[in-house]
Amino acid sequence: MIKGNISRVNFLCVFIVLFFCETIISQEWSLAKEKNGVKVFTRKIPGWGIKEYKVIFQVKSSLKKVIRILKDVPSRYHWIHNTIEVREIARPNSDIVFIYNRINAPWPVSDRDNITKFSFSYPSNKSVRIDMQVIITHAKAPIYDGIVRIRRLEGHWLINAKDNGYIEIIQQCVAEPGGNIPDWLANSAAVDSPYNSMYNLKKYIER
Numbered sequence: 001m002i003k004g005n006i007s008r009v010n011f012l013c014v015f016i017v018l019f020f021c022e023t024i025i026s027q028e029w030s031l032a033k034e035k036n037g038v039k040v041f042t043r044k045i046p047g048w049g050i051k052e053y054k055v056i057f058q059v060k061s062s063l064k065k066v067i068r069i070l071k072d073v074p075s076r077y078h079w080i081h082n083t084i085e086v087r088e089i090a091r092p093n094s095d096i097v098f099i100y101n102r103i104n105a106p107w108p109v110s111d112r113d114n115i116t117k118f119s120f121s122y123p124s125n126k127s128v129r130i131d132m133q134v135i136i137t138h139a140k141a142p143i144y145d146g147i148v149r150i151r152r153l154e155g156h157w158l159i160n161a162k163d164n165g166y167i168e169i170i171q172q173c174v175a176e177p178g179g180n181i182p183d184w185l186a187n188s189a190a191v192d193s194p195y196n197s198m199y200n201l202k203k204y205i206e207r
Contacts, residue, residue: 029054032191038202040195042187045174050186052174055198058166059205066159066167067120067128069205073099079200081193084111089140095120100141112177114150115141130157132173152176167205171198 029041037058042051059066069075073088080086082104089098102113115135122128134153143149155173162168171194177186 033195035195036199036202038195038199040191040198042191048174048176050174050176051190052172053190053194054170054172055194056168056170057198057202058162058168059202060165061167061205063126063128063159063161063167066169066205069201070118070130070157070159071097071120073097075204076101079197079204081196081200085113089115089138098135098138100138102147109181110146110148110179112150112179113141113144113147114153114175116153126161128157128159130159132156134175148177148179150175150178152178169198169201 027043027045029043031039032042032053033040039056041054041056043054045052071094073086076086076099077083080101080103083101084104085100085102087100089100091097097118098115099118100113100115102111105111115138117133117135119131119133120128121131132153132155134150136149136151137143153173153175155171155175158168158170158172160168160170173194174190177189
């Protein structure tokens with residue numbers, strides 16, 4: 001009986017070690033694309049079929065200007081990749097905004113849309129954090145026929161002012177596109193789409 005208990009304990013210990021090893025490995029970032037000063041990293045994380053991405057770039061600007069642009073909903077037409085429609089749903093205060101966004105998808109894939117709550121916070125006078133929270137539905141943006149609503153998304157932005165006059169912008173996000181899209185296709189879009197959006201944003205800030 002004692003020997004059986006020891007065997008079960010040993011098995012449990014091995015299982016725990018393997019679980020944590022797998023978790024650590026899955027959290028290693030891999031550089032997926034680097035072009036025009038924009039870097040895109042991806043990693044596999046537990047519980048998600050699609051990879052999480054992280055985009056990093058720097059732009060010559062001021063913290064005030066970058067935050068003003070990110071809070072300006074109509075300006076998103078200029079930089080979000082493949083956006084067909086973007087509009088403000090609600091703004092309870094100056095640091096919280098709910099945004100509806102519809103993304104054009106190539107045929108035969110259905111267009112995707114989402115409602116995201118953006119919450120701005122200020123850890124210091126040189127940094128801003130923006131947390132993203134997906135909202136399934138809203139009175140001003142119900143579920144539309146023929147459009148797949150993104151129902152699962154986690155992410156945030158980190159905006160840091162550097163001493164050299166540059167602003168470092170980091171966007172980190174993972175989102176399930178929904179519908180019948182193969183993981184390999186979704187993972188490809190998880191590199192190209194954020195790259196294009198952040199490169200567009202970089203150019204828009206610099207204009």
